[in-house]
Amino acid sequence: xxxxxxxxxxxxxxxxxxxxxxxxxxxxxxxxxxxxxxxxxxxxxxxxxxxxxxxxxxxxxxxxxxxxxxxxxxxxxxxxxxxxxxxxxxxxxxxxxxxxxxxxxxxxxxxxxxxxxxxxxxxxxxxxxxxxxxxxxxxxxxxxxxxxxxxxxxxxxxxxxxxxxxxxxxxxxxxxxxxxxxxxxxxxxxxxxxxxxxxxxxxxxxxxxxxxxxxxxxxxx
Numbered sequence: 001x002x003x004x005x006x007x008x009x010x011x012x013x014x015x016x017x018x019x020x021x022x023x024x025x026x027x028x029x030x031x032x033x034x035x036x037x038x039x040x041x042x043x044x045x046x047x048x049x050x051x052x053x054x055x056x057x058x059x060x061x062x063x064x065x066x067x068x069x070x071x072x073x074x075x076x077x078x079x080x081x082x083x084x085x086x087x088x089x090x091x092x093x094x095x096x097x098x099x100x101x102x103x104x105x106x107x108x109x110x111x112x113x114x115x116x117x118x119x120x121x122x123x124x125x126x127x128x129x130x131x132x133x134x135x136x137x138x139x140x141x142x143x144x145x146x147x148x149x150x151x152x153x154x155x156x157x158x159x160x161x162x163x164x165x166x167x168x169x170x171x172x173x174x175x176x177x178x179x180x181x182x183x184x185x186x187x188x189x190x191x192x193x194x195x196x197x198x199x200x201x202x203x204x205x206x207x208x209x210x211x212x213x214x215x216x217x218x219x220x221x
Contacts, residue, residue: 005038005039007181009038010038010180010181011181013034013035013038013180014177014178014180014181016034017031017034017147017148017149017177018148018149018177018178019148020090020147020148021090021148023090024088024089024090024147027090027147027148028077028088028090028145028147029058031088031145031147031148032044032058032078032086032088032145042056044056044057044058044078044080045057047059047060051133054079055080055081056079056080056081057078057079058077058078059075059076059077060075060076060078060079061073061074061075062074062075062076062128062131062132063131064127064128064131065131074124074127074128074131076125076128079139080139081136081139082136082137082139082140083139083140083141084139084140084141084142084143085125085128085129085139085141085142085143086125086142086143086144086145087121087122087124087125087128087142087143087144087145088121088144088145088146088147089117089118089121089144089145089146089147090146090147090148090149109146109149114146118144118146118152121144122142122144122152122154122164125142125143125144126142126164129142129161129164130161137159138156138159138160138161139159140155140156140157140159141153141154141155141167142154142155142156142164148177149176149177150174150175150176150177151174151175152166152173152174153166153167153168153173153174153175154166154167154173155167
């Protein structure tokens with residue numbers, strides 16, 4: 001049974017990443033790697049020249065054919081075949097954002113500009129999903145992450161190219177970083193948000209309940 005993160009480890013992770021902002025490209029791979037370590041899950045693998053071998057990698061290349069017949073290449077920030085695609089952005093907290101003219105990344109968090117940036121990231125991820133090789137199928141989960149701040153979760157369990165809906169519902173599809181400390185209300189057994197994230201990572205296409213209710217074994221409710 002894998003060890004659970006201690007309160008001190010969780011607090012250190014949250015404090016370290018809550019202080020970051022406005023630098024998605026510089027931060028996202030380190031954030032994902034450290035989140036995997038926190039959950040005692042494997043890190044993404046090194047990418048290879050063979051796309052078929054890139055089952056779980058950063059920057060998964062996707063060939064995108066446009067309406068004019070021209071092909072361009074897109075890159076999924078994090079891809080795990082049969083499980084999820086993850087697109088990242090990074091905004092900045094309004095309280096710590098720099099003065100006018102300073103860098104705020106994808107917007108001050110909580111503003112309409114920030115919401116729009118996350119919506120665009122979701123549409124971008126959906127576009128990439130639609131261009132994945134048919135032999136790989138469609139992943140059941142799509143996630144959007146503002147690095148060090150929040151993870152949004154969407155699901156499409158038929159895996160046939162349907163619409164990804166907010167998961168588990170329209171009002172509770174966001175897991176903010178401080179939420180990793182608290183129990184959730186997924187079941188009477190009080191699954192933790194940490195357990196939900198871990199279950200998503202391990203998911204390979206089973207029913208909805210198996211994702212939401214899989215326990216992070218050994219962690220107290």
